[in-house]
Amino acid sequence: xxxxxxxxxxxxxxxxxxxxxxxxxxxxxxxxxxxxxxxxxxxxxxxxxxxxxxxxxxxxxxxxxxxxxxxxxxxxxxxxxxxxxxxxxxxxxxxxxxxxxxxxxxxxxxxxxxxxxxxxxxxxxxxxxxxxxxxxxxxxxxxxxxxxxxxxxxxxxxxxxxxxxxxxxxxxxxxxxxxxxxxxxxxxxxxxxxxxxxxxxxxxxxxxxxxxxxxxxxxxxxxxxxxxxxxxxxxxxxxxxxxxxxxxxxxxxxxxxxxxxxxxxxxxxxxxxxxxxxxxxxxxxxxxxxxxxxxxxxxxxxxxxxxxxxxxxxxxxxxxxxxxxxxxxxxxxxxxxxxxxxxxxxxxxxxxxxxxxxxxxxxxxxxxxxxxxxxxxxxxxxxxxxxxxxxxxxxxxxxxxxxxxxxx
Numbered sequence: 001x002x003x004x005x006x007x008x009x010x011x012x013x014x015x016x017x018x019x020x021x022x023x024x025x026x027x028x029x030x031x032x033x034x035x036x037x038x039x040x041x042x043x044x045x046x047x048x049x050x051x052x053x054x055x056x057x058x059x060x061x062x063x064x065x066x067x068x069x070x071x072x073x074x075x076x077x078x079x080x081x082x083x084x085x086x087x088x089x090x091x092x093x094x095x096x097x098x099x100x101x102x103x104x105x106x107x108x109x110x111x112x113x114x115x116x117x118x119x120x121x122x123x124x125x126x127x128x129x130x131x132x133x134x135x136x137x138x139x140x141x142x143x144x145x146x147x148x149x150x151x152x153x154x155x156x157x158x159x160x161x162x163x164x165x166x167x168x169x170x171x172x173x174x175x176x177x178x179x180x181x182x183x184x185x186x187x188x189x190x191x192x193x194x195x196x197x198x199x200x201x202x203x204x205x206x207x208x209x210x211x212x213x214x215x216x217x218x219x220x221x222x223x224x225x226x227x228x229x230x231x232x233x234x235x236x237x238x239x240x241x242x243x244x245x246x247x248x249x250x251x252x253x254x255x256x257x258x259x260x261x262x263x264x265x266x267x268x269x270x271x272x273x274x275x276x277x278x279x280x281x282x283x284x285x286x287x288x289x290x291x292x293x294x295x296x297x298x299x300x301x302x303x304x305x306x307x308x309x310x311x312x313x314x315x316x317x318x319x320x321x322x323x324x325x326x327x328x329x330x331x332x333x334x335x336x337x338x339x340x341x342x343x344x345x346x347x348x349x350x351x352x353x354x355x356x357x358x359x360x361x362x363x364x365x366x367x368x369x370x371x372x373x374x375x376x377x378x379x380x381x382x383x384x385x386x387x388x389x390x391x392x393x394x395x396x397x398x399x400x401x402x403x404x405x406x407x408x
Contacts, residue, residue, distance in 0.1 A: 001065040001072070002050070002236070008076045009205045009240055014250070015197075018260050019243025023050055023236055028185030031269040041175055041183030042270040047232040048183060051271050060232065063094030067101055067233045071212070074105065074138035075205050083138045087145030095153055096229040098146035100219055104212040105139045111207050135204070162339050167225070170336045174220045174227040184235070185267050187242045194245030212237040287317060287378065294398030295376055301395050302326045302374075302402065310371040315352070315378035316345060322374070331368070353383035361387035365405050376400035 006019040027049045030040030041048040046056040054061040070086045072078075091098040112135075157167045174180060181188060191213065198206035216234045220227055246263065250256030281289045291299075295318070302312075303326040312319075312328045319330035332344040347368075354361040365373070365387070373391060376399060391403035 001069045005068045005072045005236060006240060006243070008072050009209065010243065011199075011203065013247055014253070014256050015194075015240075015243040015247035017243070018246040018256070019240045021260060021264060022187065022242055023239040025051060025264055025268070025271070026185075026187065026235075026239060026242075027051055027267045027270045028183040028187070029267060029270065030179075030182050030185070031273055033179070033182050034273070038179055038182065039175070040179040040270075041231065042185065042267075043183070043273060045175070045183065045228055045231055047229060048235060049270075050235050052274055053232070055274065059093050063090055063097050064232060064236075066090040066093065067097045068236050070101060070142055071105075071208070071236075074135055074142060075208055077134035077138065080137050080141035083141040084145040087142040088149070091146040091149035094229075094232060095146075095150055096226060097232045098150060100216050100230050100233060101212075102143060102146055102150075103219060104208075104215045105142060107215045108208045108211040109136065109139055111211055112204060115204075115207070165339045166337065169339075169341055171225045172228040172336075173225075174231070177221070180220065184238060185270075186263050187235070187238045190242035190245035190249075190263070191238050192245070193248055194241035194243065197244045197248040198241065209237040209240055213241065291321070292377065292398075294400045298374070298376065298395065298397045298400040298402060299325050301397070302328060305395075306372075311369050312372045312374055313348070313351060313365065313370045314374040315376075315382060316348065317378055318374060318376070319348075328372070331370070349382060352379055352385055354385040354387060355383075356386065358385075358387040358390050361385060362390055362405065366408070370405055373403040373405065374400070375403060 002023050003020060006016045006023065010016050010019060028040055028042035030038070030042040033040050034043070042052070046052045046060055050061075050064060053064050066086050066089050070083060070090060073083045073086060087098065090101075157163050175183070195206075195210060198209065200206050200210065213234070216230065216237075219230045220234075224230070242263075246256065246259050250259055278289070299322065302322070306327055309327055309329050311331070312322060313331050314322060316332055319333035321333075322328050322330055323333065332338050332341065332348045335341050335345075338344055351361070351364065354364075372394070373388075375388060380399070388403070390406070392406050393401060394404050395402045
């Protein structure tokens with residue numbers, strides 16, 4: 001998708017190669033800011049950097065691919081049905097991407113309308129002006145694919161009490177402006193240079209890139225609770241313009257190669273830090289990334305033997321994993337995705353730290369609907385509740401135990 005994007009959006013030249021390399025492997029210069037206590041976006045926001053997008057999970061890169069393919073398809077006048085399907089897929093996987101692209105496309109359409117009605121020019125004055133109508137149909141197809149899903153998502157969040165509570169606590173603001181600029185690093189000044197080389201008066205695609213960068217950049221700091229999520233895709237138009245900037249700076253092929261390699265080399269340490277932090281955490285046995293064998297076996301046993309959506313009391317980290325591998329429900333599992341997360345985490349800690357009458361603890365478990373309790377290394381670190389001896393042991397693996405709350 002990235003290859004199609006740079007080939008179709010940019011005019012032929014070395015800028016295409018530079019944009020392709022920067023989009024796939026480029027990042028910011030956040031590594032320089034670490035000693036000063038800053039954490040730029042290239043070290044903490046997976047949506048912002050394509051390399052980290054592909055590194056962190058499956059749905060981010062899938063969404064990014066659909067996002068840039070949609071833009072490519074619109075700019076290149078691909079069939080409307082293909083744009084519709086890509087837009088629908090994007091809105092179902094990552095609706096925030098549809099929001100930013102839709103806003104950027106809207107700004108682009110407005111700019112094109114202004115250009116088309118300039119007193120000193122008209123449709124015939126710009127090369128490729130005959131493609132405007134298919135491009136407009138492409139924008140309409142994109143909106144047709146995205147808007148029903150966005151409207152539904154917005155409506156159900158506003159009306160459903162559980163999802164409304166989830167949305168209220170799911171706050172992911174953008175980092176500070178300096179952390180954002182450092183996170184995009186050399187792409188920003190190179191993109192500014194690239195704008196001068198983009199032939200804005202002649203190329204509709206160049207105006208699309210600039211509209212995308214400006215609108216998306218403003219949305220990152222708009223009055224929106226999920227600002228950080230809107231960074232998905234912004235790196236691609238920046239990389240395209242930065243590629244043009246490198247081409248403009250290079251007076252020869254040799255100088256171009258040196259500039260491109262130097263730019264990538266200066267930004268690669270941030271990618272290295274991202275990988276190294278994960279590897280070092282695994283080497284340390286960080287429980288956030290490493291599951292010990294007895295917990296893995298116990299989780300597998302629960303998945304094989306519990307067929308109903310039973311409510312299990314488990315520690316925060318275990319509670320995050322259990323629903324992925326078992327049919328169980330948990331009291332708490334995620335600071336954003338668990339409704340009323342702070343309230344339920346506090347309840348979880350209180351239960352595992354219970355040092356009062358065990359009968360009252362059992363009664364509390366029953367009132368909450370807890371049927372099983374998983375008690376292993378993580379839970380032991382939280383506390384030794386007085387009601388544990390009153391439970392029925394169901395299964396045991398190493399230090400991990402699964403208990404059933406007895407009926408009164």
